[in-house]
Amino acid sequence: MSAHAAARAVDALRRGWPIAIGDLALLAVETADARRLAAFDEAGQADLLLSAGRAATLKLANQRDAATPDAPVLVQRAPWLDFDTATALADPQFDLATPLKGPFRAIPLVEPALSAAALRLARVAGLLPAFFVRPAAGEETITPEDIDAHEDADRLRIVARARLPVLDAEDSEIVAFRTDEMPGEHVALLIGEPNGKPPLVRLHSECLTGDVLGSLKCDCGPQLQAAIREIRASGWGILLYLRQEGRGIGLINKLRAYALQDQGFDTVDANTRLGFAIDARNFATAAKMLSLLGQHRIRLLTNNPEKVAALETAGVTVVERVPHFLPPNPHNERYLATKRDRTGHQL
């Protein structure tokens, strides 16, 4: 396995340089331009790889194989499908403003597993999930396994720990985790003193806008502060601060989702229009952190049954789900209603 090559691939994508996964050469649409596209694809024959959600938004879904509704879609290149048209296919921000030229033709995926891996890598790189694709011609290539190492919870290890008095829990300790590949470090805040009972645990996914800037669009900031208070009041427990900004799609893509919400789409449809899963988080990371901290039986502070299920699957026993509901404000009422009605949150 070549973790180095995968790290270089993330860097290359961000800089607008081509990469290769197996025998597919790929250029990310978001960081390309007409000149880079011409250099990547002199013959003008590179097809366009899109995610299932984006294809459904563009009404290309009916051309796909019904047996694999979540598979990526390859749009055949046509002489008039130039760089700007490809950008309009990849980026939903102008969907409502500019009617797309067409017709676009979805063609069979030659390499479904490699194509899906490419879309995972776009998410890891924080880019729109859309690529120009042609057969590789001698480039350094990586494998899907290299890409998955970026999110492989088993590679996590504890790298530093220190006392950290925080507001409402002065007797806390911070523990930092990382893997060689992962761009951000996850941390755990150990609050209070172990008392023989299962710890009260909160899995908090990073939200720069809510946690740091006090955004009222979501409930993250108040949930974070309240979690620390509740854990302290319960005796002892652990706050896991997971670097899964935007439910795993990264800050920039979350802000793109916010721009779509400004156009009227809800949090679920905004993710789908961008081409991402509704929730791209991987809670195996949280399970591994708990295991490294020696905790296998916990009480979980959440309204999200998916978190309970994901932890149980990863070997953590959740003896109790403790609701974690904060009063809505006028800006997040609809967001909370969407969580209740469309993503199964028990609110």
Ligand SMILES: Nc1nc2c(ncn2[C@@H]2O[C@H](COP(=O)(O)OP(=O)(O)OP(=O)(O)O)[C@@H](O)[C@H]2O)c(=O)[nH]1
């Ligand atoms: N993609 C996207 N992410 C969002 C949006 N609003 C908040 N987030 C992110 O969602 C994560 C918080 O997840 P929530 O769905 O609010 O809550 P939860 O963690 O699933 O469930 P609880 O444990 O009940 O709070 C953070 O990473 C936020 O950055 C949004 O509109 N779009």
Ligand SMILES: [Zn+2]
């Ligand atoms: Zn938030």
